[in-house]
Amino acid sequence: MIVDLFEAARADRANAYALDDLTYAELATAVARVAAELVRRGVGRGDRVALVSENRHALAFGYLAALQLGAIAVPVNPLYRADDLAVVFADAEPTVAIVAETCMPFVRAAWAHHGALLDAAEVERIAADARAPVAARRYVDSESAALIVYTSGTTGRAKGAMLSHRNLAAIATQLIAAWRWQADDTLVIALPLFHVHGLVAGLTASLCSGGRIRVHARFDAARVAADLAHDATMFFGVPTMYVRLLETPRDTPLAPLRLYVSGSAALSPEIHRAFEARFGAVILERYGATEFGFALGNRYAGPRVPGSVGIPFPGVRVCVSAREEFRVLDDGEIGELLVAGPNVFLGYWRNPTATAEAFRTGDDGTRWYRSGDLARRDPADDTYAIVGRIKELIVTGGFNVYPREVEDVLESLPGVRACAVLGKPDRVCGEVPVAFVEAEGPIDSAALLAALGARLASFKVPKELVVLDALPRNALGKLDKPQLRRDYLAGTPTPSPADRANA
Numbered sequence: 001m002i003v004d005l006f007e008a009a010r011a012d013r014a015n016a017y018a019l020d021d022l023t024y025a026e027l028a029t030a031v032a033r034v035a036a037e038l039v040r041r042g043v044g045r046g047d048r049v050a051l052v053s054e055n056r057h058a059l060a061f062g063y064l065a066a067l068q069l070g071a072i073a074v075p076v077n078p079l080y081r082a083d084d085l086a087v088v089f090a091d092a093e094p095t096v097a098i099v100a101e102t103c104m105p106f107v108r109a110a111w112a113h114h115g116a117l118l119d120a121a122e123v124e125r126i127a128a129d130a131r132a133p134v135a136a137r138r139y140v141d142s143e144s145a146a147l148i149v150y151t152s153g154t155t156g157r158a159k160g161a162m163l164s165h166r167n168l169a170a171i172a173t174q175l176i177a178a179w180r181w182q183a184d185d186t187l188v189i190a191l192p193l194f195h196v197h198g199l200v201a202g203l204t205a206s207l208c209s210g211g212r213i214r215v216h217a218r219f220d221a222a223r224v225a226a227d228l229a230h231d232a233t234m235f236f237g238v239p240t241m242y243v244r245l246l247e248t249p250r251d252t253p254l255a256p257l258r259l260y261v262s263g264s265a266a267l268s269p270e271i272h273r274a275f276e277a278r279f280g281a282v283i284l285e286r287y288g289a290t291e292f293g294f295a296l297g298n299r300y301a302g303p304r305v306p307g308s309v310g311i312p313f314p315g316v317r318v319c320v321s322a323r324e325e326f327r328v329l330d331d332g333e334i335g336e337l338l339v340a341g342p343n344v345f346l347g348y349w350r351n352p353t354a355t356a357e358a359f360r361t362g363d364d365g366t367r368w369y370r371s372g373d374l375a376r377r378d379p380a381d382d383t384y385a386i387v388g389r390i391k392e393l394i395v396t397g398g399f400n401v402y403p404r405e406v407e408d409v410l411e412s413l414p415g416v417r418a419c420a421v422l423g424k425p426d427r428v429c430g431e432v433p434v435a436f437v438e439a440e441g442p443i444d445s446a447a448l449l450a451a452l453g454a455r456l457a458s459f460k461v462p463k464e465l466v467v468l469d470a471l472p473r474n475a476l477g478k479l480d481k482p483q484l485r486r487d488y489l490a491g492t493p494t495p496s497p498a499d500r501a502n503a
């Protein structure tokens with residue numbers, strides 16, 4: 001159970017740093033005070049505690065206090081405005097929300113009849129108040145929900161993925177074992193804590209390991225580089241962060257940490273190699289999702305192969321299945337990646353239909369989660385590669401185009417900072433690939449298309465190449481392809497970047 005893992009770390013490491021400059025003992029006391037405040041506001045077992053804030057201590061305290069009380073933490077993207085918030089609140093029905101000042105006006109507009117709103121600064125004041133009462137831990141069954149994370153899906157009804165106490169414990173112990181995470185490790189995180197990558201892989205696993213985590217409010221390449229130079233041993237980021245670190249001035253040193261991890265989106269082989277060439281560090285790429293934490297990662301002992309997401313984490317099972325039915329495909333064939341194990345979530349909160357659709361039963365009765373990602377297994381070294389999302393597969397004139405394959409080539413061309421390849425409806429071919437490019441400066445589209453033509457089969461070469469000042473990204477820094485599709489391919493005339501900027 002996850003709280004027992006924290007308590008074990010605290011028992012051994014009371015005076016060691018846990019979160020920034022708070023020791024394990026100080027953090028435990030702060031959390032017990034915040035828990036007492038939540039109890040005073042009516043939070044009981046199974047009640048939801050919404051957390052709407054950028055990274056700061058109130059968010060960590062609220063999350064840990066909810067776990068201690070057997071309540072369910074519901075972290076919410078602090079960039080959400082009233083409409084999105086209203087959807088989440090109506091679904092989760094929180095008893096309390098801990099809210100950063102900047103988010104408060106939007107939360108108030110969306111809060112309706114729910115319970116108390118606690119200001120994040122007030123929560124931090126209570127946490128530091130030596131006279132504040134402390135609450136005792138409440139025990140719940142390890143199958144109970146501990147966390148509901150609303151998936152970043154941008155269409156349809158928001159779905160709250162429920163992770164149990166057992167799921168969190170499984171995810172933390174899997175990462176700790178696979179990455180040889182030790183009590184003397186210091187992890188630097190600039191990922192948002194409202195997402196599984198930052199909250200579970202970062203904060204939760206770090207506190208179970210007995211190590212220290214330093215959390216940045218947001219990612220700033222220069223500040224992160226400077227912080228890494230101070231006794232850090234690990235950094236977890238998304239690919240965009242590695243791109244930004246590579247863009248720092250040439251004289252910016254970067255600490256040779258024992259572990260740089262990238263995930264949440266595909267890391268292009270180009271960035272992988274450029275990072276190694278410049279900083280001497282071989283990034284370990286891993287693959288995960290809100291619904292199961294983490295499934296695959298490159299071998300810690302190596303080789304850490306660009307374009308591969310390696311092997312299953314300890315205790316995790318994966319297989320590559322046909323898309324229409326459960327049928328394990330032969331090695332090398334591309335199919336849907338299915339995931340099973342103690343890390344796989346309970347289901348979607350109050351949404352049995354979506355939950356049923358998310359799983360497939362195997363021949364032996366195994367309940368497999370359908371990742372929606374296309375993958376292939378390489379028998380030579382028993383590793384997996386992610387080819388892309390099923391929904392993003394482009395079928396042009398009967399041929400399959402995996403956007404990632406085109407993106408990897410495009411990103412290796414000079415002047416391309418980032419790119420996305422999407423399918424555009426086409427009368428003759430059904431769909432044709434179209435490329436969107438974020439350029440480092442003025443760029444020659446015709447030359448890029450010619451370079452692609454020299455390296456890819458003709459049906460894979462984009463029929464159009466749109467150069468943009470910046471590709472849309474979500475709060476995690478991941479490319480937002482649905483947004484790009486809505487903006488440029490939804491049947492409306494293509495707006496110029498200037499129109500977009502003025503919109």
Ligand code: AMP
Nearest residue numbers: 152263264265266286287288289290386
């Ligand atoms: P989320 O639930 O927001 O974390 O998104 C999970 C999705 O991110 C997965 O289903 C994949 O499509 C994508 N993803 C995560 N890690 C990787 C990776 N290493 N390579 C490619 N796609 C990834």
